Amino acid sequence: MTLRIALRPAPLLLRFILPRPSLLLHQLPTRRAGHGPGQRVIHYMGHQAGATQPPTPHKTIHFCSQCAGPVDLKFVSSEDRWRHICSACSHVHYLNPRNVVGCIVEHEDQVLLCRRGIQPQLGKWTVPAGYMELQESTAEGAARETLEEAGAAVEIVAPYVHFDIPGIGQAYLLFRARLAPPFTFAAQAPESLETRLFPLEDIPWDELAFSAVSLALRYYVEDRRSQSWRMHHGVIRKQAGAGPNDPGSFKLTDYMGLPLGAERIQTQA
Ligand SMILES: [Zn+2]
Structure with missing residues (x-):
């Protein structure tokens, strides 16, 4: 199958605007959402420096794809994330x-x-x-x-x-x-x-x-x-x-x- 795509520029909303913080399943946002009072702009703040280390996630990779060595879950503070890292060759298995x-x-x-x-x-x-x-x-x-x-x-x-x-x-x-x-x-x-x-x-x-x-x-x-x-x-x-x-x-x-x-x-x- 070949795909022919001819997109013309569409108006872009540059910010995420919400009428309220969250909505339950059966309260679908209406087509006027984002244009009334109480608009909220979402900024991604990342993991705040000095914040408590997040809980250890579940380990899902056990052996290294590069050297077959054992893989450990380690917290990488520079990324504020847990990573699966080979304890033998240090290969990082990104998920x-x-x-x-x-x-x-x-x-x-x-x-x-x-x-x-x-x-x-x-x-x-x-x-x-x-x-x-x-x-x-x-x-x-x-x-x-x-x-x-x-x-x-x-x-x-x-x-x-x-x-x-x-x-x-x-x-x-x-x-x-x-x-x-x-x-x-x-x-x-x-x-x-x-x-x-x-x-x-x-x-x-x-x-x-x-x-x-x-x-x-x-x-x-x-x-x-x-x-x-x-x-x-x-x-x-x-x-x-x-x-x-x-x-x-x-x-x-x-x-x-x-x-x-x-x-x-x-x-x-
Ligand atoms: Zn390895």
């Missing part, structure tokens, strides 16, 4: 968040959802999405995941949501997409048990797999009904020990809803 890329696929006023055939959240519904691979763009990854999980070829329409989930080291990048020729889809084992088009009023809200997907679909329904598309950004803050989509166990903070201009990203076979 970074992973991108989850996927599509909200629309066809004849319906959206395409997949019922998961694998853990986590086996049996729950989600949009086709998965981890981005090396050597691909986010849009290419989103289209690939849609083909792999839903058996559907799609045309990417526009970027739609970017949600950070720092508590689990993930960032979600979901695109709006249209079903493309031959306009067919089918659940792809083992990832999916079932793939269906849902009218918006029939979206199985109580059976959705992930908090990011639940939020994205709520914004999608809101935008579709108003026919006013935005790109949504926010940070999903999960309570410690919360499940992938436990009601009331996460909050959306740092929210921005950016009005979109003309849709200019298209894929070509």
Whole structure:
């Protein structure tokens, strides 16, 4: 697949502006967020000098990829972070968040959802999405995941949501997409048990797999009904020990809803 991208400069918001510090799941920020009283500008202050050392994270790497020596978790004060460092050769094993890329696929006023055939959240519904691979763009990854999980070829329409989930080291990048020729889809084992088009009023809200997907679909329904598309950004803050989509166990903070201009990203076979 080749990707033809012709983006025109869009108005940029230079600062993160919030109407209030945080919002519960069912209190989605409105399209007027950030334009009323009580605006708040977020500045990243970093880890304050002299502050208490953060708690030791869970060790996830045990042996060095370079020399097979034992790896220890060590606090690097110059970075204010814990790092996995080889005790034999000092190689630093960096751990970074992973991108989850996927599509909200629309066809004849319906959206395409997949019922998961694998853990986590086996049996729950989600949009086709998965981890981005090396050597691909986010849009290419989103289209690939849609083909792999839903058996559907799609045309990417526009970027739609970017949600950070720092508590689990993930960032979600979901695109709006249209079903493309031959306009067919089918659940792809083992990832999916079932793939269906849902009218918006029939979206199985109580059976959705992930908090990011639940939020994205709520914004999608809101935008579709108003026919006013935005790109949504926010940070999903999960309570410690919360499940992938436990009601009331996460909050959306740092929210921005950016009005979109003309849709200019298209894929070509
Ligand atoms: Zn080593």
